[in-house]
Amino acid sequence: MLRKLLTNGHIRCARRFSSSKAIPELTKDRYNVKRGEYSLLTDGHMAFFMNLLGQNRVINDPSECESYNIDWIKNVRGQSRCILKPRTTEEVSKILEFCNENKLAVCPQGGNTGLVGGSVPVFDEIVISTALMNQIESIDEISGVIVCQAGCILENIDQQIGEKGLMVPLDLGAKGSCHIGGNVSTNAGGLRLLRYGNLHGSVLGVEAVKANGEILDCLSTLKKDNTGYHLKHLFIGSEGSLGVVTKVAIQCPTKPKAINMAFLGVESFDSVLTTFRRCKNELGEILSSFELIDALSLDVVTGHYKMQSPIPQFPFYILIETHGSCNEHDEEKLNRFLESAMGDGVVLDGTATNQPSKMKQLWELRESITQGLLMDxxxxxxxxxxxxxxxxxxxxxxxxxxxxxxxxxxxxxxxxxxxxxxxxxxxxxxxxxxxxxxxxxxxxxxxxxxxxxxxxxxxxxxxxxxxxxxxxxxxxxxxxxxxxxxxxxxxxxxxxxxxxx
Amino acid sequence: MLRKLLTNGHIRCARRFSSSKAIPELTKDRYNVKRGEYSLLTDGHMAFFMNLLGQNRVINDPSECESYNIDWIKNVRGQSRCILKPRTTEEVSKILEFCNENKLAVCPQGGNTGLVGGSVPVFDEIVISTALMNQIESIDEISGVIVCQAGCILENIDQQIGEKGLMVPLDLGAKGSCHIGGNVSTNAGGLRLLRYGNLHGSVLGVEAVKANGEILDCLSTLKKDNTGYHLKHLFIGSEGSLGVVTKVAIQCPTKPKAINMAFLGVESFDSVLTTFRRCKNELGEILSSFELIDALSLDVVTGHYKMQSPIPQFPFYILIETHGSCNEHDEEKLNRFLESAMGDGVVLDGTATNQPSKMKQLWELRESITQGLLMDxxxxxxxxxxxxxxxxxxxxxxxxxxxxxxxxxxxxxxxxxxxxxxxxxxxxxxxxxxxxxxxxxxxxxxxxxxxxxxxxxxxxxxxxxxxxxxxxxxxxxxxxxxxxxxxxxxxxxxxxxxxxx
CATH class of the missing domain: 3.30.70.2740 (Alpha-Beta Plaits)
Known part of the structure; x- marks a missing residue:
């Protein structure tokens, strides 16, 4: 039997820095790393950057530098005293050309939401932040192709193109902070890869600046282009170690007219697998997410954040989302699947909804786990x-x-x-x-x-x-x-x- | 108004070599190319290959070599006198190691269905044919991931995995001859890319042999693997110029339970675009193909092959296919779309069907154009x-x-x-x-x-x-x-x- 979502759940969703106020040990000490043979930053270098970007876009005050030196989960900490904020590809090119000639190490940084310490300096690398490269350059409503600068925040892009009936094929918990350039550089996966595929498939083009400052224009907006090696893939997932991504072109799907969600409780992992197989079979083309949450993961958000689960306690929870073009058909598919799965006891309890506020609450249960865990x-x-x-x-x-x-x-x-x-x-x-x-x-x-x-x-x-x-x-x-x-x-x-x- | 497909159409679909019997001029003469500084094949080289593969898998008889030297559209012709047919990756590795050490040029060849002269030798390059590397190594029914050798014929794979409820995400006219290794090496697109995406998205792993004979195992069967550079993309679409693809792992979607097709006639290209926009909007997630055929293209098959079109003459024809999990829903969507598009005169005439034999006839109208053109x-x-x-x-x-x-x-x-x-x-x-x-x-x-x-x-x-x-x-x-x-x-x-x- 399906039951309605509780509406009095207190869900806290604001994205915050780590709850702990302690700053982490320096990376070099915690991990015993030896600095590479790079040049040390001089007043002459700083003068070059100030001259190129102006004083406001070069940060060197130690306290202002701090948030660029520490990762989101507070595991690593670098000591950069030079944060640069270019606005254009040409500025990135000049910075890299200069750094390459002067053997100055750099650390490209997007929204700094990475979880493996890739986006903060280890020692005194110069940080190249994409924060000010935040323009969407074009949206083609017929083909669904958008072109944007690397520093656009994922959620902002999604909102802007949503007005034109499109959606970004990528969605992840950090969407309110992460930059699309960082997503591409790390080949981010996220919550709907199951349906919309990976970035190697949906990124049509990349503009990147090579270490020597050369601008590589592979910013194709074409779905098909078999003219030589597919160079863009060198930058998708190489985490800024082969070049700095400055612009991307993405194939965006049509925004679904109908979204439905279900939140289910099951007894065992075997039941999770059975439910998945049935889901693929019965929901087919409309299945957009199939997420697992175990009991202790849900306890993170019901415990630390006092969020309320819409169903009682189970060993495993499943969050299902469908995207489709006809709500009547989608609801029918989902209800048929749920009735059969609950009818024969694979799914023990569940709730289904297509009310936006309730769907938001369900996603928040899932998306707040990462952050909530830090409170442990x-x-x-x-x-x-x-x-x-x-x-x-x-x-x-x-x-x-x-x-x-x-x-x-x-x-x-x-x-x-x-x-x-x-x-x-x-x-x-x-x-x-x-x-x-x-x-x-x-x-x-x-x-x-x-x-x-x-x-x-x-x-x-x-x-x-x-x-x-x-x-x-x-x-x-x-x-x-x-x-x-x-x-x-x-x-x-x-x-x-x-x-x- | 929808009308039924004529059933008395004579449709010839057997895949044949070019209709013309003339063999093309030698590539070196037609295109005035200068041979690179490669070694000439000696008896000693031949002895090495005979020893490695046995006599049956080394072809050097000139008349037997011919079909490996000429491309499908009879545009280019090489003069190789050595065709090798390895069965295993290790054999490919030994061949390449030997050729690299001896500066012998090689031409990897799959089904030789390419249209740009990439799969035949230009001069006397040694042909490495994947024809005998035709084993499907594994099919995982839950995840949908298959692993196969490079020489598997696309249609054979599709048939074999079809029995397990899966389909290859790629489909193209040459499916009865082309090899999956060639598809991957050329980043083949085909008829359903619109729905199932490109090979950079759906190929999970590649095993390839480098020029020096080194075997590069990037044969991941995982949907997500962000451990370093995504090397497989170097081999997808580089047409055998960076390595010889020996195995591939592919993410295969669930075979649709429902397939529907429509064949429509419209007056102008503007009407084609209007129909496409409506189709994306109304068929949404079930749209798997949207193909255009102009009047003179259809005339190729109605003329040369005496195939019959199910609708009268129009300047433009559109072939639409849907793949879905519920026929009732799909038919409803398609009928709703057709009624509205025909009701207001965007589409002038059309036929819709979900009978397999009639759908086959519709696809043959589209797929026979390439071959029929050669008869001009x-x-x-x-x-x-x-x-x-x-x-x-x-x-x-x-x-x-x-x-x-x-x-x-x-x-x-x-x-x-x-x-x-x-x-x-x-x-x-x-x-x-x-x-x-x-x-x-x-x-x-x-x-x-x-x-x-x-x-x-x-x-x-x-x-x-x-x-x-x-x-x-x-x-x-x-x-x-x-x-x-x-x-x-x-x-x-x-x-x-x-x-x-």
Missing amino acids: GYVFKYDLSIPIKEFYAIVDVMNEKIGKDAVRICGYGHIGDSNIHLNLSFKEYSKEMHNKIEPFVYEYTSSLKGSVSAEHGIGFRKSKYVHYSKSPAAINLMQDIKRMMDPNKILNPYKVLPESS | GYVFKYDLSIPIKEFYAIVDVMNEKIGKDAVRICGYGHIGDSNIHLNLSFKEYSKEMHNKIEPFVYEYTSSLKGSVSAEHGIGFRKSKYVHYSKSPAAINLMQDIKRMMDPNKILNPYKVLPESS
């Missing part, structure tokens, strides 16, 4: 692809290994993409616990031929674990590409690739 | 991406320029992807006409910021036109990549990239 204390976060049959076993494995020492060990994520977010929270960071969890968690994932970073990327914190998911030949080729495109290694150093011998 | 004589074929508003103007422009000298100037293609196939047929090839058409057709396309090769690739015949769609910086980077990955230039020489200075 320190969180070890893993973003793993694991073959679907073994998807959830890792939570049990970690429980067995760590158990009572943790505040919480939980898993949630994108079942439809075999992507689990495994989280282990503790009152505070401890090196000992760190060593107990890693590299075990990566070894385990590797043994199942999974990926040690499904969508968050490698950044600073995972570079030594790449080999768990990539062969030596692949890593060698990555290093060849890096040498070819950035011989002075100025772009986002200490990240993405394992140190070369 | 010699065909200049262009595969252009052009912004949708100006999509069809190029046919008028070419008519004005060439007019009466041609047997036929016609356009058909994938409106949904802004991809037009422009064809100009003549009784026979003439250099003079060639020069009248090219580079004009490319200059015109470039002036509209289109692509001079939407889906067919660059191959041999278009390498000097790449600059019409790519910037000098992009071409330089392509050449850097080629040098890095294939320093001896043994892989598919004379193709893809413009000659470097």
Whole structure:
């Protein structure tokens, strides 16, 4: 039986910085990193930047620099004393040309919402922030293609093109802060990849600036263009280590006329899988999200934020969303699926809605988990692809290994993409616990031929674990590409690739 | 008013080699190419290959070699006297390692259905045929991921996985002959890209052998894997010039439970665009194809093959296909759309069907055009991406320029992807006409910021036109990549990239 969503749930959704006020240890100390042989910033360098951008777009006051030096989950902290805010591709080009000639390391930064320490400096790298590159340049309503600067905030783009009947194919929890250039650079996945595919498929073109300042115009707005190598993919997911993305062209789908959601409770992970198979079969083309939340993940938001769940407690919750062009048809499909799944006991309880405010509440239950976890204390976060049959076993494995020492060990994520977010929270960071969890968690994932970073990327914190998911030949080729495109290694150093011998 | 399809249409659909029996002039003569400084094949080399593969898998008889030397449209002809048929990745690896050490040029070949001369040798390159690498290695019914060797024929894969409720996301006219490795190497587009996206999105993993024989295992079967650079994209669409694709992993969608088609006649290209906009709006998520056929393109198949059109003559025909999970809903959507489009006169006549035999006939009308055109004589074929508003103007422009000298100037293609196939047929090839058409057709396309090769690739015949769609910086980077990955230039020489200075 379906029941209505409770409407008196207090849902807090404002995106905030970490709840903890403590600033993290310096990355160089916590992780014992050695600074590369880059030049030190001089007054002469600063004068060049001031002259290029003007005083307002060069930040060097230590307290103002701080938020650019610390990542969102407060795990890493750099010491940059130079934050640059270009407005145009040409300015980015001049900055990089100068930095390359002067062997100054740089760290490109978008909304700084990354979870692997890729978007903040490790030492004193110059931060190139895309914050002021925030213009949507064109929207083609017939083809659905938009072109925008790298610093546009995802949610802002979605709102603006929504007025023209389009939607961004990408959606993720950090949408209110993250920049589209950062999304592309990290090949962000998110909540609706199941339906709308990945960015390698939907990004039609990229403009990027190479390490030497050369502007590479691959900003095609065409769906099909087989004229030579598909260079844009070098920048999608290489986390700013091969070039700085300055503009992107994206194929945007038509905004759905009908959106429906369901929030279901099931008894076991097997029931989750059964529900997924049925969903794919019965909802077919309208299924846009299939998300898993385990009991302890939901407890994060019902506990810390006092949000209310619309159904009683179950071991697993499933959040389903459909996007379609005819509400009558979509409701019929969804109701038929729910009646059959609840009728034979696979789904134990559930609620369905297409009221915008209630759907927003359901999404907030899911999207607030990441942030809520920070209130536990320190969180070890893993973003793993694991073959679907073994998807959830890792939570049990970690429980067995760590158990009572943790505040919480939980898993949630994108079942439809075999992507689990495994989280282990503790009152505070401890090196000992760190060593107990890693590299075990990566070894385990590797043994199942999974990926040690499904969508968050490698950044600073995972570079030594790449080999768990990539062969030596692949890593060698990555290093060849890096040498070819950035011989002075100025772009986002200490990240993405394992140190070369 | 909808009318039934005529059932007495004689439709010939067997895929054949070109109707003309004449063999083309040698490529080196027709195109005045100079052979690169590669070694000449010796008895010693042949002995190595015989020893590796056995006598049956090394072809050197000149008459047997012929079909491997001539492309499907009989435009180019090489003179290879050594065709190799490996069965395994390891054999490909040993062949390439040997060829690289001995500076022997190679030409990887799949089904040899390419249209730009990319799949046949230009001189005496050794042909590496994937014909015997035709095993499907795994099919995962839950995730929809399949892994297969490069030489699997597209249609065979589709049939085999069809039994498990899956379909290949790619479909094209040459499906009965083309190899999946060739599809991936050329980033083939096809008839349903509109719905299922491009291969950069749906290929999850690639195994490829580098020029030096090194096997690169990027054969991930995961939907999400952000562990370093996304190397597989180097091989998708680089036409065998950076490595030989030996295996692919593909994300396959659920086979639709309901398929419906409509074949419509409209008066003008403006009506085609209006119909497309309405279709996107009203059919939404179930629209899987939206194809345009102009009057002279349909005349190819009604004329040469005596196929019958289900509706009377119109300036433009539109073929629409829907894929969905509920036939009742899909029919309702399609009928609603057709009634409204015919009711107000945008669509003048049409037929709709979901009977498999009739749908097959409709597809054959569309898919037989390419082959039928060859019966006109010699065909200049262009595969252009052009912004949708100006999509069809190029046919008028070419008519004005060439007019009466041609047997036929016609356009058909994938409106949904802004991809037009422009064809100009003549009784026979003439250099003079060639020069009248090219580079004009490319200059015109470039002036509209289109692509001079939407889906067919660059191959041999278009390498000097790449600059019409790519910037000098992009071409330089392509050449850097080629040098890095294939320093001896043994892989598919004379193709893809413009000659470097």
